[in-house]
Amino acid sequence: MSAVQLVVTDLDGSLLDHHDYSYAPALPVLQVLEEMRVPVVFASSKTRAEMLALRKELGNEHPFIVENGAAVLIPEGYFLKAPEHTELRDGYWVRELAPPRQQWAAPLAALRASMPGAFEDFASAGTEGIVAMTGLSVEKAALANEREYSEPVQWRGDDDGLEAFLATLDDAGARVLKGGRFYSVAGDCDKGQALAWLREQYRLAASAAAVYDLAVGDGANDVPMLEIAHRALVIPAPDRPLPALTRDEGVIVGEGMGPVAWAWGVREWLRSLYQTPEER
Numbered sequence: 327m328s329a330v331q332l333v334v335t336d337l338d339g340s341l342l343d344h345h346d347y348s349y350a351p352a353l354p355v356l357q358v359l360e361e362m363r364v365p366v367v368f369a370s371s372k373t374r375a376e377m378l379a380l381r382k383e384l385g386n387e388h389p390f391i392v393e394n395g396a397a398v399l400i401p402e403g404y405f406l407k408a409p410e411h412t413e414l415r416d417g418y419w420v421r422e423l424a425p426p427r428q429q430w431a432a433p434l435a436a437l438r439a440s441m442p443g444a445f446e447d448f449a450s451a452g453t454e455g456i457v458a459m460t461g462l463s464v465e466k467a468a469l470a471n472e473r474e475y476s477e478p479v480q481w482r483g484d485d486d487g488l489e490a491f492l493a494t495l496d497d498a499g500a501r502v503l504k505g506g507r508f509y510s511v512a513g514d515c516d517k518g519q520a521l522a523w524l525r526e527q528y529r530l531a532a533s534a535a536a537v538y539d540l541a542v543g544d545g546a547n548d549v550p551m552l553e554i555a556h557r558a559l560v561i562p563a564p565d566r567p568l569p570a571l572t573r574d575e576g577v578i579v580g581e582g583m584g585p586v587a588w589a590w591g592v593r594e595w596l597r598s599l600y601q602t603p604e605e606r
């Protein structure tokens with residue numbers, strides 16, 4: 327039986343530059359992966375709409391993981407048959423791992439009333455507010471607000487307030503993940519659970535004995551997939567320490583930042599695939 331190779335990557339701060347969202351330094355390596363037929367799966371806090379736009383721009387036709395693992399979308403026909411527990415929607419087999427975004431509107435409204443000014447979320451900020459928070463264009467901010475499963479929150483209060491805020495959401499059944507710039511309020515999902523499910527679909531489709539996946543990320547919301555992947559590539563960020571992992575085997579720390587570190591680290595990983603076990 328054969329093995330499948332797979333790259334699963336975070337976008338902001340990893341494949342995309344933290345400041346200007348450029349992926350230019352990674353293009354040559356993306357090309358190599360394409361030629362080697364190694365799928366590159368985007369796994370982001372971004373929405374389906376945002377990720378569709380980037381996939382189109384990059385000519386990426388592989389499955390993708392939206393909103394921090396809330397759902398996995400696989401292009402219809404990508405595998406020979408529809409994976410179990412998926413629903414066909416707009417040309418994608420969709421595996422949902424979280425409840426709809428609407429679930430978090432009421433608890434957030436109650437929190438807004440009890441701690442005014444302490445936070446801003448995308449739903450109440452609207453497109454213009456999102457532009458102000460992110461620096462995205464109006465068009466991209468609108469895409470960012472087309473969320474289906476999660477609510478991004480920018481914390482503006484103090485640490486004590488944050489603790490109370492997180493505890494209240496926890497009581498409401500939410501899982502709050504810290505991304506680069508925002509907290510993401512969603513159901514009990516993460517990029518690791520999404521990767522575990524998707525990896526199994528690749529394995530089944532190829533009748534493969536193993537999937538050698540490389541997870542790439544720079545933030546705390548990437549930790550669940552960085553922990554469970556066969557190899558992890560950690561991307562240094564300009565404004566915070568590396569995400570802490572419990573594993574130390576099979577971890578590559580990128581040289582540089584963002585897409586520069588991405589390209590460097592993925593090359594290292596590709597080289598390691600062709601080394602004998604003793605050399606690893």
Ligand SMILES: [Mg+2]
Pocket residue numbers: 336337338339340506543544545
């Ligand atoms: Mg990131």
